[in-house]
Amino acid sequence: MMVAVQPSSDETLSEVGDLLSVTGLKKYFGGVKALDGVNFSLKAGEVHALVGENGAGKSTLIKLLSGVFPFDSGNIVLNGTPYSPANPHTAKAHGVQVVHQEFNLLDHLSVAENISIEAMPKTRFGLLDRPEMNRRARVALDAIGLSDVDVRATVQSLGIAHRQLIEIARALQSESTILILDEPTATLTERETKRLFEIVQSIKAKGVTIVFVSHHLNEVFAICDRVTIFRNGKTITTENIVDTTPSGVVRHMVGRKLAEEMEHGVEPHARGDIALSLKNFCVAQNPHNTGVSFDLHYGEVLGIAGLVGAGRTELLRGIFGIDPVISGSLERDATPLTFKGPRDAIAAGIGFVTEDRKDEGLILDMPIAANISLANMRNVSASGLLRFFKEKQQAREGGKRLKLKYGKISDPASSLSGGNQQKVVLAKWLALNPKILILDEPTRGVDVGAKAEIYAILKSLVREGIALLIVSSEMPELMTLSDRILVLSDHQVKGELDRPDFSEENILKLAYGQNTNTAEHLNSQNTYTEGRS
Amino acid sequence: ADKPVVGLIMKSLANEFFQNMLEGAKEHEIKRGDYELRAVGMQNETDFESQINAVENFITQGVDAIVIAPADSRAMVRPLKRAMEAGIVVVNFDVALDAEAKKQQGVELAFVGPDNRGGAKLAGDALGQLLGAGGKVVIIEGNPGADNANERRLGFEDSVKEYKLDLLDSRTAHWETEEANTVFSNILTAHPDTQGVMVANDSMAIGVVKALESAGRKDIAVVGFDNIPAVTPMIKDGRLLATVDQFGQDMAANSIDMALEVVAGGPKLEGWVKTPIELVKGK
Amino acid sequence: MAEQTNTVAEPNTPEHTGRDFSLRAIIHNAGIGLALLGLILFFSIFTEHFLNPNNITNILTQITINLILAVGMTFVILIGGIDLSVGSVMAFAAVIAGKAITLPGFGTTEIILLACILAVTAGFACGLLNGLITSYWALPSFIITLGMLNIARGAALHVSDAQTIYSFPFAFEEFGSAQFYGVPVVFLVALALVLLAWFVLNRTVFGRLLYGIGNNEEAVRLAGHPVFWYKVAAFTICGLTAGIAAIVYMARLNIASPIAGIGFELNAIAAVIIGGTSLSGGRGSVIGTLLGAFIIGVLANGLILIGLSDFMRQMITGVVIIVAVILDYYRARYAKK
Amino acid sequence: MAEQTNTVAEPNTPEHTGRDFSLRAIIHNAGIGLALLGLILFFSIFTEHFLNPNNITNILTQITINLILAVGMTFVILIGGIDLSVGSVMAFAAVIAGKAITLPGFGTTEIILLACILAVTAGFACGLLNGLITSYWALPSFIITLGMLNIARGAALHVSDAQTIYSFPFAFEEFGSAQFYGVPVVFLVALALVLLAWFVLNRTVFGRLLYGIGNNEEAVRLAGHPVFWYKVAAFTICGLTAGIAAIVYMARLNIASPIAGIGFELNAIAAVIIGGTSLSGGRGSVIGTLLGAFIIGVLANGLILIGLSDFMRQMITGVVIIVAVILDYYRARYAKK
Ligand SMILES: Nc1ncnc2c1ncn2[C@@H]1O[C@H](COP(=O)(O)OP(=O)(O)OP(=O)(O)O)[C@@H](O)[C@H]1O
Ligand SMILES: Nc1ncnc2c1ncn2[C@@H]1O[C@H](COP(=O)(O)OP(=O)(O)OP(=O)(O)O)[C@@H](O)[C@H]1O
Numbered sequence A: 001m002m003v004a005v006q007p008s009s010d011e012t013l014s015e016v017g018d019l020l021s022v023t024g025l026k027k028y029f030g031g032v033k034a035l036d037g038v039n040f041s042l043k044a045g046e047v048h049a050l051v052g053e054n055g056a057g058k059s060t061l062i063k064l065l066s067g068v069f070p071f072d073s074g075n076i077v078l079n080g081t082p083y084s085p086a087n088p089h090t091a092k093a094h095g096v097q098v099v100h101q102e103f104n105l106l107d108h109l110s111v112a113e114n115i116s117i118e119a120m121p122k123t124r125f126g127l128l129d130r131p132e133m134n135r136r137a138r139v140a141l142d143a144i145g146l147s148d149v150d151v152r153a154t155v156q157s158l159g160i161a162h163r164q165l166i167e168i169a170r171a172l173q174s175e176s177t178i179l180i181l182d183e184p185t186a187t188l189t190e191r192e193t194k195r196l197f198e199i200v201q202s203i204k205a206k207g208v209t210i211v212f213v214s215h216h217l218n219e220v221f222a223i224c225d226r227v228t229i230f231r232n233g234k235t236i237t238t239e240n241i242v243d244t245t246p247s248g249v250v251r252h253m254v255g256r257k258l259a260e261e262m263e264h265g266v267e268p269h270a271r272g273d274i275a276l277s278l279k280n281f282c283v284a285q286n287p288h289n290t291g292v293s294f295d296l297h298y299g300e301v302l303g304i305a306g307l308v309g310a311g312r313t314e315l316l317r318g319i320f321g322i323d324p325v326i327s328g329s330l331e332r333d334a335t336p337l338t339f340k341g342p343r344d345a346i347a348a349g350i351g352f353v354t355e356d357r358k359d360e361g362l363i364l365d366m367p368i369a370a371n372i373s374l375a376n377m378r379n380v381s382a383s384g385l386l387r388f389f390k391e392k393q394q395a396r397e398g399g400k401r402l403k404l405k406y407g408k409i410s411d412p413a414s415s416l417s418g419g420n421q422q423k424v425v426l427a428k429w430l431a432l433n434p435k436i437l438i439l440d441e442p443t444r445g446v447d448v449g450a451k452a453e454i455y456a457i458l459k460s461l462v463r464e465g466i467a468l469l470i471v472s473s474e475m476p477e478l479m480t481l482s483d484r485i486l487v488l489s490d491h492q493v494k495g496e497l498d499r500p501d502f503s504e505e506n507i508l509k510l511a512y513g514q515n516t517n518t519a520e521h522l523n524s525q526n527t528y529t530e531g532r533s
Numbered sequence B: 001a002d003k004p005v006v007g008l009i010m011k012s013l014a015n016e017f018f019q020n021m022l023e024g025a026k027e028h029e030i031k032r033g034d035y036e037l038r039a040v041g042m043q044n045e046t047d048f049e050s051q052i053n054a055v056e057n058f059i060t061q062g063v064d065a066i067v068i069a070p071a072d073s074r075a076m077v078r079p080l081k082r083a084m085e086a087g088i089v090v091v092n093f094d095v096a097l098d099a100e101a102k103k104q105q106g107v108e109l110a111f112v113g114p115d116n117r118g119g120a121k122l123a124g125d126a127l128g129q130l131l132g133a134g135g136k137v138v139i140i141e142g143n144p145g146a147d148n149a150n151e152r153r154l155g156f157e158d159s160v161k162e163y164k165l166d167l168l169d170s171r172t173a174h175w176e177t178e179e180a181n182t183v184f185s186n187i188l189t190a191h192p193d194t195q196g197v198m199v200a201n202d203s204m205a206i207g208v209v210k211a212l213e214s215a216g217r218k219d220i221a222v223v224g225f226d227n228i229p230a231v232t233p234m235i236k237d238g239r240l241l242a243t244v245d246q247f248g249q250d251m252a253a254n255s256i257d258m259a260l261e262v263v264a265g266g267p268k269l270e271g272w273v274k275t276p277i278e279l280v281k282g283k
Numbered sequence C, D: 001m002a003e004q005t006n007t008v009a010e011p012n013t014p015e016h017t018g019r020d021f022s023l024r025a026i027i028h029n030a031g032i033g034l035a036l037l038g039l040i041l042f043f044s045i046f047t048e049h050f051l052n053p054n055n056i057t058n059i060l061t062q063i064t065i066n067l068i069l070a071v072g073m074t075f076v077i078l079i080g081g082i083d084l085s086v087g088s089v090m091a092f093a094a095v096i097a098g099k100a101i102t103l104p105g106f107g108t109t110e111i112i113l114l115a116c117i118l119a120v121t122a123g124f125a126c127g128l129l130n131g132l133i134t135s136y137w138a139l140p141s142f143i144i145t146l147g148m149l150n151i152a153r154g155a156a157l158h159v160s161d162a163q164t165i166y167s168f169p170f171a172f173e174e175f176g177s178a179q180f181y182g183v184p185v186v187f188l189v190a191l192a193l194v195l196l197a198w199f200v201l202n203r204t205v206f207g208r209l210l211y212g213i214g215n216n217e218e219a220v221r222l223a224g225h226p227v228f229w230y231k232v233a234a235f236t237i238c239g240l241t242a243g244i245a246a247i248v249y250m251a252r253l254n255i256a257s258p259i260a261g262i263g264f265e266l267n268a269i270a271a272v273i274i275g276g277t278s279l280s281g282g283r284g285s286v287i288g289t290l291l292g293a294f295i296i297g298v299l300a301n302g303l304i305l306i307g308l309s310d311f312m313r314q315m316i317t318g319v320v321i322i323v324a325v326i327l328d329y330y331r332a333r334y335a336k337k
């Protein structure tokens, strides 16, 4: 059933008792209408989800609320008084605290300094109180389950998931009335996500209102009270969670029934010869003597599961020749090869969609077309000269294949929303026509609709006989796509699962290995993973 | 006993005038053979500090004499006083230390060197004689703030006064050929009626001569200063009216001779031991 | 939202995007061009001789060396580097070539050719060294080229024994002062270099990847490109242009001085930055550099014509440099709209 | 790596990692220190007078001005900027103070005090201007401070009419050459500045946020800090140290010359970078700057003592600068392990 608070007539939305109400909010970036009439309200003490496709305007709304940009027109009322924060400082003074979608950490400073960045503790003499700062950071990290991270380590030395958690810990530092989390779970694995949800519940209990953005509807249904759905810069509706269903939300989001892709696994396909074979493959960071061994066949999807820090990314980087490999061998089509760099790997028909699109994937200032042709300049050039027509054509075709949402193909990649940026990275590697495609977190930050599209593409690639090696922290994703799943922990293969044995429980069992509190984790895990697939 | 040690401190050795001077001093060391020469220059003309450092380093090394061409006539007085207090014989050549500053510090020090102002006037006079009263001239100066640049400008201005020349413009080109070329080309545009140019050194004079060639002006006379080898052909064919030779090659060597005499117990030097200057002209 | 962010359903014609793109580029450069125009207008009104054909010839001659150096510098700055050694390397190349050109016993043509080859090779070698050291150890180019600044200057002085080298073949001088309808031939050489650089940067894979490296080196590396060699190439090109600048210097002044080019690096960098190229790399154009070099040259020329004292001239040069980049800021903001 | 990134299973005690962390910091600075030690050892063996107490006093005196400028420069480079104007600003401040100090009719103490205040104020004003322009329009500091370089130099020449100003009170000179157990008092002043800067950068919120700005300006802004003013402050501090350097310059040389300090900016920047501070901001330490200034000073002193020709000296200086940063690269790699 759907109790839609239809925002067609603007004023109806703001009820008495709303903590915050937004009406007719507009924000244009040049010609791009990022927000085109948004109506939205927050009740005190609720957890409110924002969902919508990539580029729908969720992050933009958040940036307006937190004073990053000014808005063009519309009204925001906070606590009954008009609210238009001129800068982040004002927003914070009003109790609005945000964890932004992009990382906002200071790489070379310590974890503790990052956590206290907004208000570093001072001694009586106005000096920085390091012990106090470290103590607070310790408390904050313990609260969020990062008791193994040294608060004095630099952020630079941490993995991407840890960084996300540190940003959350930072946001929790200051007293806030509204806490906005923009896709906090995109880089987290299940365990950290669960931990985060516990925290959300506990601060909600303290009366803090929480805005939660996620592309994972199961998460939305697990912790949220209400959900507002965005489409093309407008709010479509706001619903109570108890009154709606995931498929109902998806229908509003994409305006069409979601493809079947999400529910069905890969249809049976022929498995070909061995494309890539690793034997005792040891990357430099591997503390053990034994490495990783597996065979990857053409027309097969091999998934790699593991917790954050299991060494999955490092394995992939080793295969692609980015990081040094200490020992072990790699065979491509039964020929032993050593990749001195990505160039060799690419020459061997391998493509690699990296996990960090901002740092490793995209040239943000460059046109979309230039990004798509980056890995296959030969396609779009003749004897070193660029052929722009071909380049644009290739980009348009690539964009079409991935249903890329863009303004002009010559716009810089930075003008795209996160999910569309990810599609550009994918398009870049697909343009290469690789025989083997390695993907690290291929749908991070990608919306449900786009995710389904990407899945469909990956499946069609497999049907064409391409070998796929996929690392993902989303177990449903791995289970949907993979023929086999390897579980990695501490740079060691802890087990291999075939399709019939796929279950989150089995994967986690292997991932946690002999860890003592496995059982507890597994139990709580199942409580909310229900809605995920 | 050991041979006496002479510390020679010069200005930028990147300047060929001083480079030649150093060559002369080195030959002199070999020829005399009864002293040891330690020579230092500086990175650039304005790097006064490194000269002071050099004086301090020489005091530390306990040299017997310091022979110095000061980069700044005022900055060097005090460190040299300290050297004298340490019992080192100091000879000042090339550029005279500022009389006022010496008096203030209670330093008495002779100067061995040419008369830059007088030399510049020689060159200026040559131009004045050629052009006669009312001749329109331009001065290309050396580095503003540098003593010899100052002296030479004053010398040129003396000529301007004496010959009642009309001074159209006076600009620095920081002793540099390329800059002189650029600056003078532009002056020539602003003052196409220029008849003569007084240039504070020959490097700049080369740039001025090239500018005249590019502009196709053969009617403008140029005088320079220093008589570096590169201008010899220009003097010969008249592109350069005159230049001034200070015999730099011998200047350091002569100063060293004087210093060694004092070290050997000779009388203290006094006043201004003028070294020769000569106007060099084509036929 | 409709038009701008639609899916492929409504693709823009290539013509359209093409036009739009270059239009933006024109506005971009026009901004700096407007500042230049303003200067030219100002000097035309307030000085007598500014628009005099001879004076224009002068300006073109005077910006030539800076422009050549700035073209090479554009490559280095585009990849996020900087080259402080160009002035010294120019002097070193000039001295080497000067030594050769004054050798007796060769034919004029051969000796000039040899000298040119030597100058370019010397520049090439210094640039290559800069590039190799900077890229191999991933060191800040600022400090490496600062080292090279000292090395090349010391070497120039050492080789020449601090003496100005002179008396070059007549044909060589001829080239330095030759004009083509009032336009100095050396300037045409510089202009050809600008066009060549524009072509390389905008129409070749190499150029595209240089922009990419300046933006996100890691992404380019992961896409399988030999980033190392591309960076080395950028520095080498910069050294090369210093060698070419040395030839022009010699032809123009008819000497090779070991103390030539002091401070030229700052002028070249200023031209590049005033021209709108970002010091952090990845953004900019060599056409901007051309305009930047013109601004500096016109300013130097005009301020002398206007008869300001040397000191005032220096101060005003500083002010105009600052004002030019501030204006460019507003231009960029306007262009974005 | 294993220890650092394991999950909860093997937590590191804060004590353990804490020790590790500071050890790494020691190795970090020790690396540059080792290069310095190597130089010192080399010169001690190959020259007679290097370790002579007088020579050590000389070295300390000689690095003082560069060190003072480099301390201010560290602030600017830490936020990802650069200040090319310090040499000129120093000259400007010196000329202003020199004009004042030679005024008749004041008591010695008052006039010295007045001169010092003027010098510092002049430096402060120039730095403030640099900071305001750079931050307000978000312009590249390279070009803005290049403008300021010209403005301040022109102003210094204008104010002094290109004349060296001299004849300062005796007490002032005294200060310039005073020693404390063989250590020049001016060096102690510089050292005090280093310690103060270290303290500010490491023990105050302001300092940590400067690091933060160099790292990720946007993040600091989003955290609600007035980034604008922090950046202005960094440039102002740099200008301020140029003012202090002017006082030391005057006390030491007993003149105020409008052409003082040409090229000093490159030396100061070199000290900062050799000291391990990253030109792109966010990483580095003022202790490294201290060592960097020592390396440059020891090198200049030692190469003269060793009796090399000037040109060789210049070349070797270049080589050592490059080698020092290469060594630092290996040191950093080793420290990471
Ligand atoms: N600074 C900007 N300049 C230009 N366009 C922008 C800017 N920021 C956002 N946009 C555009 O505004 C639209 C909304 O983007 P926004 O980031 O709010 O989407 P989102 O809903 O958060 O998407 P995602 O789920 O992918 O994060 C997109 O079309 C995007 O391209
Ligand atoms: N550049 C780096 N420097 C230091 N430590 C790093 C670096 N990259 C990764 N690590 C650490 O190594 C661990 C293993 O990283 P890796 O990215 O391979 O794990 P993963 O299983 O892929 O996890 P994730 O889901 O975070 O990608 C990470 O937890 C991180 O702390």
Ligand SMILES: [Mg+2]
Pocket: A058, A059, A060, A101, A182, A418
């Ligand atoms: Mg978003």
Ligand SMILES: [Mg+2]
Pocket: A312, A313, A314, A355, A440
């Ligand atoms: Mg990973």
